[in-house]
Amino acid sequence: MESAKRRKGRSGSRRSSARTHAEALLLAGDAPETRALAAALSAEWRAAPASLDALEEWRARESAGATCARVVVAMPAREPAGALRETDAGAWFARAEEPIARWAFALGVAAARCADGGAIVAVVDRPAPLDCAGFAPEAAVADAACALVRSLARSEGARGVRVNAIVTSARLAPSQPIAPAPALASFPGTYEQEVAGAVRLLLAADASGVTGQALAADCGRSW
Protein backbone atom coordinates (compact mmCIF):
# COMPACT_ATOMS: atom_id res chain seq x y z
CA MET A 1 0.00 0.00 0.00
CA GLU A 2 1.27 3.45 -0.87
CA SER A 3 2.23 5.44 2.19
CA ALA A 4 0.68 8.78 3.04
CA LYS A 5 4.12 10.37 2.88
CA ARG A 6 4.68 9.07 -0.63
CA ARG A 7 1.25 10.20 -1.80
CA LYS A 8 2.02 13.62 -0.40
CA GLY A 9 5.37 13.61 -2.16
CA ARG A 10 3.77 12.77 -5.51
CA SER A 11 1.15 15.44 -5.16
CA GLY A 12 3.67 18.12 -6.04
CA SER A 13 4.79 21.27 -4.31
CA ARG A 14 3.02 24.55 -3.68
CA ARG A 15 4.28 25.68 -7.07
CA SER A 16 3.27 22.52 -8.93
CA SER A 17 0.77 24.39 -11.10
CA ALA A 18 3.69 26.30 -12.55
CA ARG A 19 5.74 23.28 -13.56
CA THR A 20 7.92 23.52 -16.63
CA HIS A 21 6.73 21.81 -19.79
CA ALA A 22 10.09 20.19 -20.59
CA GLU A 23 10.67 16.62 -19.42
CA ALA A 24 13.50 17.82 -17.21
CA LEU A 25 15.34 20.94 -16.18
CA LEU A 26 19.11 21.01 -16.78
CA LEU A 27 21.15 23.51 -14.79
CA ALA A 28 24.49 23.55 -16.51
CA GLY A 29 27.81 25.12 -17.18
CA ASP A 30 28.11 26.21 -20.79
CA ALA A 31 29.80 23.44 -22.79
CA PRO A 32 28.92 21.50 -25.95
CA GLU A 33 28.51 18.37 -23.85
CA THR A 34 25.85 19.89 -21.61
CA ARG A 35 23.88 21.15 -24.60
CA ALA A 36 24.07 17.67 -26.09
CA LEU A 37 22.90 16.25 -22.78
CA ALA A 38 19.95 18.63 -22.73
CA ALA A 39 18.97 17.50 -26.20
CA ALA A 40 19.31 13.82 -25.28
CA LEU A 41 17.11 14.31 -22.21
CA SER A 42 14.65 16.72 -23.85
CA ALA A 43 15.51 19.04 -21.00
CA GLU A 44 15.21 22.77 -20.65
CA TRP A 45 18.81 24.05 -20.55
CA ARG A 46 19.56 26.80 -18.04
CA ALA A 47 23.07 28.21 -17.87
CA ALA A 48 24.86 28.84 -14.60
CA PRO A 49 26.96 32.01 -14.55
CA ALA A 50 30.66 31.76 -15.21
CA SER A 51 31.45 34.45 -12.66
CA LEU A 52 31.44 33.69 -8.95
CA ASP A 53 30.20 37.19 -8.22
CA ALA A 54 26.94 36.40 -10.01
CA LEU A 55 26.17 33.17 -8.18
CA GLU A 56 24.14 34.51 -5.28
CA GLU A 57 21.90 36.60 -7.50
CA TRP A 58 21.55 33.70 -9.96
CA ARG A 59 20.53 31.29 -7.21
CA ALA A 60 17.90 33.71 -5.93
CA ARG A 61 16.48 34.31 -9.39
CA GLU A 62 16.51 30.71 -10.59
CA SER A 63 15.14 29.35 -7.32
CA ALA A 64 11.97 31.32 -7.85
CA GLY A 65 11.25 29.58 -11.15
CA ALA A 66 8.70 26.87 -11.81
CA THR A 67 9.22 23.50 -10.19
CA CYS A 68 10.03 20.37 -12.13
CA ALA A 69 9.84 16.69 -11.22
CA ARG A 70 13.24 15.98 -12.75
CA VAL A 71 16.23 18.26 -12.35
CA VAL A 72 19.69 17.55 -13.72
CA VAL A 73 22.81 19.52 -12.81
CA ALA A 74 26.00 19.39 -14.88
CA MET A 75 28.99 21.61 -14.16
CA PRO A 76 31.70 20.28 -16.47
CA ALA A 77 35.36 20.93 -15.83
CA ARG A 78 36.51 23.78 -18.05
CA GLU A 79 40.23 24.24 -17.52
CA PRO A 80 43.13 22.17 -18.84
CA ALA A 81 44.55 19.75 -16.30
CA GLY A 82 48.18 19.46 -15.25
CA ALA A 83 50.54 18.52 -12.45
CA LEU A 84 50.00 20.33 -9.19
CA ARG A 85 53.50 21.76 -9.01
CA GLU A 86 52.83 23.46 -12.33
CA THR A 87 49.45 24.77 -11.21
CA ASP A 88 49.74 28.42 -10.19
CA ALA A 89 47.28 30.19 -7.93
CA GLY A 90 45.11 31.41 -10.79
CA ALA A 91 44.86 27.99 -12.35
CA TRP A 92 44.14 26.44 -8.95
CA PHE A 93 41.28 28.86 -8.40
CA ALA A 94 39.82 28.16 -11.83
CA ARG A 95 40.24 24.38 -11.58
CA ALA A 96 39.21 23.84 -7.94
CA GLU A 97 37.73 26.67 -5.93
CA GLU A 98 35.47 28.20 -8.57
CA PRO A 99 33.93 24.88 -9.68
CA ILE A 100 33.10 23.82 -6.13
CA ALA A 101 31.30 27.11 -5.59
CA ARG A 102 29.36 26.63 -8.81
CA TRP A 103 28.34 23.14 -7.74
CA ALA A 104 27.14 24.30 -4.33
CA PHE A 105 24.99 27.07 -5.76
CA ALA A 106 23.63 25.01 -8.65
CA LEU A 107 22.59 22.21 -6.30
CA GLY A 108 20.93 24.84 -4.11
CA VAL A 109 18.89 25.91 -7.12
CA ALA A 110 18.13 22.27 -7.94
CA ALA A 111 16.74 21.74 -4.44
CA ALA A 112 14.51 24.77 -4.80
CA ARG A 113 13.29 23.84 -8.27
CA CYS A 114 12.70 20.13 -7.71
CA ALA A 115 9.10 19.32 -6.92
CA ASP A 116 8.20 17.20 -3.91
CA GLY A 117 8.63 13.53 -4.81
CA GLY A 118 10.95 14.45 -7.67
CA ALA A 119 14.50 13.48 -8.52
CA ILE A 120 17.76 15.35 -8.92
CA VAL A 121 20.75 13.91 -10.75
CA ALA A 122 24.17 15.57 -10.81
CA VAL A 123 26.53 14.80 -13.68
CA VAL A 124 30.02 14.96 -12.23
CA ASP A 125 33.25 14.97 -14.23
CA ARG A 126 35.59 12.74 -12.27
CA PRO A 127 38.93 11.33 -13.34
CA ALA A 128 38.93 7.58 -12.85
CA PRO A 129 41.11 6.69 -9.86
CA LEU A 130 43.56 4.81 -12.08
CA ASP A 131 43.96 7.83 -14.34
CA CYS A 132 43.83 10.67 -11.82
CA ALA A 133 47.52 11.70 -11.71
CA GLY A 134 47.61 15.30 -12.89
CA PHE A 135 43.96 15.81 -12.00
CA ALA A 136 44.18 16.65 -8.29
CA PRO A 137 41.98 19.77 -8.50
CA GLU A 138 39.42 17.97 -10.66
CA ALA A 139 39.36 14.97 -8.32
CA ALA A 140 38.80 17.36 -5.41
CA VAL A 141 35.88 19.00 -7.21
CA ALA A 142 34.37 15.64 -8.09
CA ASP A 143 34.47 14.32 -4.55
CA ALA A 144 33.09 17.62 -3.27
CA ALA A 145 30.20 17.45 -5.72
CA CYS A 146 29.38 13.87 -4.72
CA ALA A 147 29.40 14.87 -1.05
CA LEU A 148 27.07 17.76 -1.83
CA VAL A 149 24.77 15.26 -3.53
CA ARG A 150 24.74 13.02 -0.47
CA SER A 151 24.11 16.00 1.81
CA LEU A 152 21.22 17.09 -0.38
CA ALA A 153 19.82 13.55 -0.43
CA ARG A 154 19.69 13.76 3.34
CA SER A 155 18.10 17.20 3.54
CA GLU A 156 15.56 16.73 0.74
CA GLY A 157 14.62 13.13 1.46
CA ALA A 158 11.93 14.17 3.92
CA ARG A 159 9.84 15.55 1.06
CA GLY A 160 10.39 12.53 -1.13
CA VAL A 161 13.11 14.01 -3.31
CA ARG A 162 15.86 11.65 -4.42
CA VAL A 163 19.34 13.00 -5.19
CA ASN A 164 22.03 11.00 -6.97
CA ALA A 165 25.15 11.52 -9.07
CA ILE A 166 26.48 10.10 -12.30
CA VAL A 167 30.25 10.28 -12.44
CA THR A 168 31.96 10.27 -15.79
CA SER A 169 35.48 10.65 -17.09
CA ALA A 170 34.23 11.55 -20.57
CA ARG A 171 35.93 14.95 -20.35
CA LEU A 172 38.82 13.99 -18.06
CA ALA A 173 40.26 10.84 -19.53
CA PRO A 174 43.96 10.95 -20.39
CA SER A 175 44.86 10.33 -24.00
CA GLN A 176 46.67 7.15 -22.96
CA PRO A 177 45.03 5.41 -19.97
CA ILE A 178 47.43 3.31 -17.96
CA ALA A 179 47.04 -0.47 -17.97
CA PRO A 180 44.83 -2.34 -17.56
CA ALA A 181 42.64 -1.16 -20.39
CA PRO A 182 39.11 0.02 -19.55
CA ALA A 183 36.55 -2.78 -19.51
CA LEU A 184 34.55 -1.42 -22.43
CA ALA A 185 36.08 -0.23 -25.68
CA SER A 186 33.65 2.68 -25.65
CA PHE A 187 35.65 4.27 -22.80
CA PRO A 188 35.42 7.07 -21.77
CA GLY A 189 31.90 7.40 -23.18
CA THR A 190 30.00 10.55 -24.02
CA TYR A 191 27.49 12.81 -22.37
CA GLU A 192 24.82 12.17 -24.97
CA GLN A 193 25.12 8.38 -24.87
CA GLU A 194 26.46 6.73 -21.72
CA VAL A 195 25.84 9.64 -19.38
CA ALA A 196 22.37 10.46 -20.66
CA GLY A 197 21.34 6.82 -20.34
CA ALA A 198 22.52 6.61 -16.76
CA VAL A 199 20.77 9.89 -15.93
CA ARG A 200 17.49 8.53 -17.31
CA LEU A 201 17.96 5.45 -15.16
CA LEU A 202 18.29 7.48 -11.97
CA LEU A 203 15.49 9.88 -12.88
CA ALA A 204 13.06 7.04 -13.53
CA ALA A 205 10.50 5.71 -11.10
CA ASP A 206 12.33 2.38 -11.29
CA ALA A 207 15.01 4.03 -9.14
CA SER A 208 12.53 5.11 -6.47
CA GLY A 209 14.60 3.52 -3.73
CA VAL A 210 17.93 4.93 -4.85
CA THR A 211 19.25 8.13 -3.31
CA GLY A 212 22.58 9.52 -2.17
CA GLN A 213 24.48 7.34 -4.65
CA ALA A 214 27.26 8.10 -7.09
CA LEU A 215 27.00 5.77 -10.07
CA ALA A 216 30.04 5.55 -12.33
CA ALA A 217 29.04 5.65 -16.00
CA ASP A 218 32.63 5.31 -17.16
CA CYS A 219 32.60 2.11 -19.17
CA GLY A 220 34.02 0.05 -16.35
CA ARG A 221 37.02 2.20 -15.55
CA SER A 222 36.29 2.44 -11.83
CA TRP A 223 34.42 0.43 -9.23
Next chain:
Amino acid sequence: MTAAPRVALVTGASGGVGRGIALACAAAGWRVWIAARRAQEGEGVAREVDAAGGAGRFVACDVADADSVAAAIAAVLARDRRLDALAHNATSGLSPKPTSLREVSLGELQDHIAVSLRGAYLLARAAHSPLRSARGAYLLLTSEAGFEGKARLPIYAAVKAAQRGFARALAREWGADGIRVNCLAPLASTPAMERAFALDPAMQARVLGRLPLGALGDPIAEVGPAARFLLSDDARFVTGHTLMADGGSCPVT
Protein backbone atom coordinates in the same frame (compact mmCIF):
# COMPACT_ATOMS: atom_id res chain seq x y z
CA MET B 1 56.89 2.74 17.32
CA THR B 2 58.90 4.63 14.74
CA ALA B 3 62.63 4.52 15.39
CA ALA B 4 64.06 7.59 13.70
CA PRO B 5 63.13 11.09 14.89
CA ARG B 6 61.40 13.04 12.21
CA VAL B 7 60.62 16.66 11.56
CA ALA B 8 56.91 17.27 11.26
CA LEU B 9 54.69 20.28 10.74
CA VAL B 10 51.05 20.16 11.84
CA THR B 11 48.59 22.89 10.90
CA GLY B 12 45.76 23.87 13.20
CA ALA B 13 47.75 22.34 16.02
CA SER B 14 46.98 24.90 18.72
CA GLY B 15 44.20 22.62 20.01
CA GLY B 16 41.96 19.63 19.34
CA VAL B 17 43.03 16.93 16.92
CA GLY B 18 46.05 18.90 15.71
CA ARG B 19 47.38 19.12 19.26
CA GLY B 20 46.74 15.40 19.65
CA ILE B 21 48.78 14.64 16.54
CA ALA B 22 51.59 16.90 17.71
CA LEU B 23 51.77 15.24 21.13
CA ALA B 24 51.60 11.73 19.68
CA CYS B 25 54.53 12.59 17.43
CA ALA B 26 56.33 14.11 20.40
CA ALA B 27 55.99 10.83 22.26
CA ALA B 28 58.08 9.25 19.49
CA GLY B 29 60.77 11.90 19.92
CA TRP B 30 59.90 13.91 16.80
CA ARG B 31 60.60 17.56 16.26
CA VAL B 32 57.13 19.05 15.80
CA TRP B 33 56.25 22.43 14.37
CA ILE B 34 52.96 23.81 15.59
CA ALA B 35 51.61 25.88 12.70
CA ALA B 36 48.66 28.00 13.77
CA ARG B 37 47.32 31.52 13.78
CA ARG B 38 46.95 31.72 17.56
CA ALA B 39 50.47 32.31 18.88
CA GLN B 40 49.76 32.01 22.58
CA GLU B 41 47.98 28.68 22.27
CA GLY B 42 50.45 27.40 19.67
CA GLU B 43 53.46 28.21 21.81
CA GLY B 44 51.76 26.45 24.69
CA VAL B 45 51.38 23.27 22.64
CA ALA B 46 55.04 23.56 21.56
CA ARG B 47 55.99 23.49 25.22
CA GLU B 48 53.77 20.44 25.70
CA VAL B 49 55.65 18.77 22.86
CA ASP B 50 58.91 19.42 24.72
CA ALA B 51 57.44 17.95 27.88
CA ALA B 52 56.18 14.88 26.02
CA GLY B 53 59.63 13.93 24.76
CA GLY B 54 59.85 15.76 21.46
CA ALA B 55 61.12 19.16 20.44
CA GLY B 56 58.36 21.71 19.91
CA ARG B 57 58.52 24.81 17.76
CA PHE B 58 55.78 27.29 16.93
CA VAL B 59 55.35 29.09 13.64
CA ALA B 60 52.55 31.50 12.85
CA CYS B 61 50.69 30.33 9.78
CA ASP B 62 47.51 31.20 7.95
CA VAL B 63 47.07 28.23 5.64
CA ALA B 64 44.85 30.19 3.26
CA ASP B 65 47.62 32.65 2.51
CA ALA B 66 50.40 31.65 0.10
CA ASP B 67 53.05 33.90 1.60
CA SER B 68 52.28 32.74 5.12
CA VAL B 69 52.50 29.06 4.12
CA ALA B 70 55.76 29.60 2.23
CA ALA B 71 57.21 31.42 5.24
CA ALA B 72 56.22 28.63 7.59
CA ILE B 73 57.89 25.96 5.45
CA ALA B 74 60.96 28.19 5.08
CA ALA B 75 61.16 28.55 8.86
CA VAL B 76 61.17 24.76 9.26
CA LEU B 77 63.94 24.32 6.71
CA ALA B 78 66.01 27.18 8.13
CA ARG B 79 66.10 25.61 11.57
CA ASP B 80 65.77 21.87 11.06
CA ARG B 81 67.07 21.54 7.49
CA ARG B 82 64.42 19.01 6.54
CA LEU B 83 60.73 18.20 6.56
CA ASP B 84 59.66 14.57 6.78
CA ALA B 85 56.02 14.84 7.65
CA LEU B 86 53.30 17.36 6.95
CA ALA B 87 49.79 17.17 8.43
CA HIS B 88 47.07 19.59 7.34
CA ASN B 89 44.48 19.67 10.08
CA ALA B 90 43.27 23.29 10.09
CA THR B 91 39.62 23.85 9.22
CA SER B 92 37.39 26.88 8.88
CA GLY B 93 35.98 28.37 12.05
CA LEU B 94 32.63 28.03 10.31
CA SER B 95 32.88 24.23 10.23
CA PRO B 96 30.26 23.58 12.95
CA LYS B 97 27.85 26.27 11.75
CA PRO B 98 24.69 24.74 10.25
CA THR B 99 23.63 25.95 6.81
CA SER B 100 21.95 24.70 3.64
CA LEU B 101 22.69 24.85 -0.06
CA ARG B 102 19.69 27.11 -0.56
CA GLU B 103 21.07 29.80 1.71
CA VAL B 104 24.82 29.49 2.19
CA SER B 105 26.61 32.72 1.28
CA LEU B 106 29.51 32.90 -1.13
CA GLY B 107 31.66 34.30 1.66
CA GLU B 108 30.98 31.35 3.96
CA LEU B 109 31.61 28.92 1.15
CA GLN B 110 34.90 30.52 0.25
CA ASP B 111 36.08 30.50 3.85
CA HIS B 112 35.58 26.73 4.06
CA ILE B 113 37.35 26.21 0.74
CA ALA B 114 40.22 28.53 1.60
CA VAL B 115 41.21 26.80 4.81
CA SER B 116 40.60 23.15 3.99
CA LEU B 117 41.34 22.96 0.28
CA ARG B 118 43.41 25.98 -0.72
CA GLY B 119 45.46 25.28 2.38
CA ALA B 120 46.03 21.71 1.15
CA TYR B 121 47.16 23.06 -2.22
CA LEU B 122 49.45 25.78 -0.82
CA LEU B 123 51.07 23.38 1.61
CA ALA B 124 51.60 20.84 -1.15
CA ARG B 125 53.23 23.41 -3.40
CA ALA B 126 55.48 24.78 -0.66
CA ALA B 127 56.47 21.43 0.82
CA HIS B 128 56.91 19.32 -2.30
CA SER B 129 60.65 19.82 -2.60
CA PRO B 130 61.59 19.07 1.04
CA LEU B 131 59.16 16.16 1.21
CA ARG B 132 60.72 14.72 -1.94
CA SER B 133 64.20 15.08 -0.45
CA ALA B 134 63.07 13.29 2.71
CA ARG B 135 60.87 10.76 0.90
CA GLY B 136 58.30 12.01 3.33
CA ALA B 137 54.58 11.93 3.89
CA TYR B 138 51.68 14.35 3.53
CA LEU B 139 48.56 13.75 5.59
CA LEU B 140 45.20 15.49 5.21
CA LEU B 141 42.70 15.44 8.04
CA THR B 142 39.33 14.70 6.52
CA SER B 143 36.09 13.58 8.17
CA GLU B 144 33.37 10.99 7.98
CA ALA B 145 31.27 13.90 6.72
CA GLY B 146 33.24 13.66 3.52
CA PHE B 147 32.03 10.10 3.00
CA GLU B 148 28.37 10.34 3.86
CA GLY B 149 27.44 14.02 3.57
CA LYS B 150 25.70 16.11 6.17
CA ALA B 151 22.21 17.58 5.83
CA ARG B 152 23.05 20.61 7.96
CA LEU B 153 26.78 20.89 7.23
CA PRO B 154 26.92 20.40 3.45
CA ILE B 155 29.85 22.72 2.79
CA TYR B 156 31.95 21.20 5.54
CA ALA B 157 31.18 17.77 4.12
CA ALA B 158 32.07 18.95 0.62
CA VAL B 159 35.49 20.35 1.47
CA LYS B 160 36.33 17.27 3.53
CA ALA B 161 35.39 15.07 0.57
CA ALA B 162 37.40 17.34 -1.71
CA GLN B 163 40.47 16.66 0.40
CA ARG B 164 40.04 12.93 -0.20
CA GLY B 165 39.85 13.37 -3.95
CA PHE B 166 42.82 15.71 -3.87
CA ALA B 167 44.89 13.26 -1.83
CA ARG B 168 43.94 10.29 -4.01
CA ALA B 169 45.14 12.08 -7.13
CA LEU B 170 48.21 13.60 -5.52
CA ALA B 171 49.29 10.20 -4.23
CA ARG B 172 49.47 9.01 -7.84
CA GLU B 173 51.19 12.18 -8.98
CA TRP B 174 53.79 12.21 -6.21
CA GLY B 175 54.46 8.49 -5.97
CA ALA B 176 57.35 8.74 -8.38
CA ASP B 177 58.93 11.32 -6.06
CA GLY B 178 58.72 8.93 -3.14
CA ILE B 179 56.15 11.07 -1.32
CA ARG B 180 53.15 9.37 0.22
CA VAL B 181 49.80 11.17 0.50
CA ASN B 182 47.03 9.90 2.75
CA CYS B 183 43.97 11.02 4.67
CA LEU B 184 42.82 10.38 8.21
CA ALA B 185 39.16 10.67 9.18
CA PRO B 186 38.97 11.09 12.95
CA LEU B 187 36.03 11.43 15.29
CA ALA B 188 37.36 12.93 18.49
CA SER B 189 36.37 14.87 21.53
CA THR B 190 37.53 18.39 20.71
CA PRO B 191 36.51 21.98 21.37
CA ALA B 192 35.19 22.12 17.79
CA MET B 193 32.97 19.10 18.41
CA GLU B 194 31.70 20.69 21.62
CA ARG B 195 30.81 23.84 19.65
CA ALA B 196 28.99 21.74 17.07
CA PHE B 197 27.00 20.00 19.82
CA ALA B 198 26.10 23.38 21.29
CA LEU B 199 24.85 24.66 17.93
CA ASP B 200 22.85 21.50 17.23
CA PRO B 201 21.75 19.88 20.52
CA ALA B 202 20.34 16.81 18.78
CA MET B 203 23.71 16.16 17.16
CA GLN B 204 25.30 14.74 20.30
CA ALA B 205 22.73 11.97 20.55
CA ARG B 206 23.07 11.24 16.82
CA VAL B 207 26.85 11.05 16.98
CA LEU B 208 27.17 9.02 20.14
CA GLY B 209 24.23 6.77 19.36
CA ARG B 210 25.93 5.03 16.46
CA LEU B 211 29.41 4.62 17.89
CA PRO B 212 30.26 0.91 18.34
CA LEU B 213 33.11 1.81 20.66
CA GLY B 214 30.77 3.98 22.70
CA ALA B 215 32.65 7.26 23.01
CA LEU B 216 34.42 9.93 21.02
CA GLY B 217 38.13 9.36 20.49
CA ASP B 218 40.84 10.96 22.58
CA PRO B 219 42.90 13.23 20.31
CA ILE B 220 46.21 12.32 21.94
CA ALA B 221 45.79 8.65 22.82
CA GLU B 222 43.52 7.43 20.03
CA VAL B 223 43.71 9.74 17.02
CA GLY B 224 47.28 11.05 17.26
CA PRO B 225 48.93 7.62 16.99
CA ALA B 226 46.93 6.83 13.84
CA ALA B 227 48.19 10.05 12.28
CA ARG B 228 51.74 9.34 13.41
CA PHE B 229 51.56 5.93 11.77
CA LEU B 230 50.59 7.41 8.42
CA LEU B 231 53.32 10.04 8.73
CA SER B 232 55.99 7.52 9.71
CA ASP B 233 58.08 5.00 7.81
CA ASP B 234 55.90 2.29 9.32
CA ALA B 235 53.39 3.27 6.64
CA ARG B 236 55.98 3.40 3.89
CA PHE B 237 53.83 1.29 1.56
CA VAL B 238 50.56 3.12 2.26
CA THR B 239 49.50 5.92 -0.07
CA GLY B 240 46.28 7.27 -1.53
CA HIS B 241 44.40 5.84 1.45
CA THR B 242 41.89 7.21 3.96
CA LEU B 243 42.19 5.67 7.41
CA MET B 244 39.13 5.92 9.64
CA ALA B 245 39.93 6.67 13.28
CA ASP B 246 36.34 7.13 14.29
CA GLY B 247 35.49 4.31 16.66
CA GLY B 248 33.57 2.58 13.89
CA SER B 249 31.12 5.46 13.51
CA CYS B 250 31.08 5.90 9.74
CA PRO B 251 29.05 3.26 7.90
CA VAL B 252 30.84 4.06 4.64
CA THR B 253 34.51 3.27 4.09
